[in-house]
Amino acid sequence: MILTVARNRLMNLRHDRAAFVLSFVVPIVFFSIFAAIFGGAGRSTTRKITVAVVDEDQSDNSRRFVEALRAEGGLAVVTAPEIKSGKAAPFTAATAEAAVRAGDFPAALVIPKGFGAIPIRFGPEGQHPRLTLLSDPSDPVAPHVLGGLVQKVAMTAMPESMARGGMDEIDRWSGGLTPQQRARMEEVLAQIRQQRSIPSSAGSRASGGNSGSGLVDVDQRAVLGQKKKNPMIAFYAAGIGVMFLLFSAAGAGGALIEEAESGTLDRILSTRVSMTKLLAGKLVYLAWLAATQLVVMFVWGSMVFGLEMRGHWGGFLIMTVATALAASTFGLLLAAVSRSRMQLVALSNLSILAMSAVGGSMFPRFLMPEVMQKIGLVTINAWAIDGFQKVFWREEPISHLAPQVAVLIGVAILLFAAARRVARRWEAT
């Protein structure tokens, strides 16, 4: 009897081909997405961190230092903003800070004037120029990686400076080196210089682990969000909010399938209501529902988790409307494409979870490999989360939301047009 029950379910599954296929496709798709995000498609477990580097010193040592940073496999060093016709003027401390603030880089490093002369500190005292590490606290990983690599590179890229610094300290605290000792040290320094001239980056490429020994003095400064009580809350509110918006829009859009199955849709379309008006009406409802969900979620976030709504309402409402429209039309299209509730559930699970994973609802996009970050841009989630981050985290003016709003509204128009086209199958046959 038990086997009969099992066989009956199997027979049912075989007759719903879409569900049958999706039950195998969904796990494979998700496995692949998460493998790509966390496993770098099998190549590396560490993403490349893009940093802006400002060399105010322009000495041999500072240049060598920047080159060594550039040779680090975990870093992508950018010294000047990219423009269409090539590269613009190199970053300054101010432009680099603005770039971090705008979210172009998770961190920037400023090498001050005089760094090349005394780059390394051995003793507890001394007048050592200090590097400045500017960071965006929404990325908790990048500043730490950069800080560690700065210390590592200081050891590997400037051995001569390190040795001379050590010799000076010994000279100072041991009561003076003998002439023979000094001559021998100069000989060793010359050898180090000679070795440096042989191009080899093998050593610098090897991972050195955490080298925060403090050879180079680094001041770390968060360029935004210093006053925020809970810096990641806006990200999670947006990320989770958009994902559930998509789910609820798809679910509510399923009413269309129920109407088709019950004959209500036929009845409606026999009256003055056309298919376009019907879909537009559904869109108004879905968008209202989605916008209300987002408002409730953010207000809850402000009451319980200290999300600051004050001063952000304008941008928030604009992003809410744009996101609600995009999510609603997506739900409408899914419902129009699906032939049954079962298909709708399978299809929405697959597409929404995939979009949410790639688009940053489950895991911040800026922590993903670069390729995955770019792929994420095909999702509604990514544009919505970026927009809400601009409002709540970067506190950018409303005009800066233009790209996100334009994309979301554009997506909404395209999806609605697609849903209308697919819905032709319900018109008079």
Place this chain on the structure above:
Amino acid sequence: MAEPLPLEVRDVVKSFGSRRALEGVTLDVRAGEILGLLGPNGAGKTTVVRSVVGRAQPESGSLRVFGQAPIHPTAIDSRGWVPQEIALYSLLTPRENLWTFGRYQGLVAAALEAAIDRSLEWAGLADRAKDRTSNLSGGMKRRLNMAAGTIHRPRLLLLDEPTVGVDPQSRERIYAMIGELKAQGVSLLYTTHYMEEAERLCDRIAIIDHGQIIASGTREELVHSTLGNRETITIDADAPVGPALREKLTRLGATVDGTAVRTLAEDPPRMIRELLEAFHAEKTPIRDLTLKRGSLEEVFLSLTGRELRE
């Protein structure tokens, strides 16, 4: 100029894939009459109705509702449709369902409220107006289904098998509602596969089979044109009909199906005598013998060679 007919259907052809659903259907519904569209399941009744309400597009032929194409706004406003399915929102109350379909039909404000109250009263659902529709009985849902299709007071109503699956008591209430509509001067196209319903409710009947109207007229006209003065004799044998008896009965023009024997006779007394003699000669006992004047059942059987069953 004469008022156009409530419904004119001319040579309508409609296929679904390779299957021909309507093979040139022609029929009229005249002002104030109930035209019964009678036929077995799959004969094309619902396709005719769906074509009239613009939900099916015929390949050829023409349909006119009060002289207009089915999707013309005037046609939409002047016709109502009660589909075979319970096409309602089960989570909503009867009042909310009627509000929804009233709005879709263009009713607003006080006119809408008045229409809702009138429809609830007409359907006998005033005391259940605020219950959830899913909690209503099958008969109540059927009546609400009718109310939703008539809330805008159409002059032509298309009723597609409104009594399917309804108990006899509820069926009577539905007949009473239809009677009220007729009294108000509404013209109706009533599809059914129940013979008794067609005989009882309809002024005229069009019989449809395999997508074709094979006969139409009043009941009397159909019986007369198809059966003439012939009457039906049915005999139920009390034992299987043997080959010898079967041969004799067939020679007399009767059909034999198991123990049932049936024939049409212009001179019933003589035919009954001959049949009884045949049974007697073959020593086959008889359980029952009936003589019936021409019925729609006989008309359908005579026209198609098949019985009209569910």
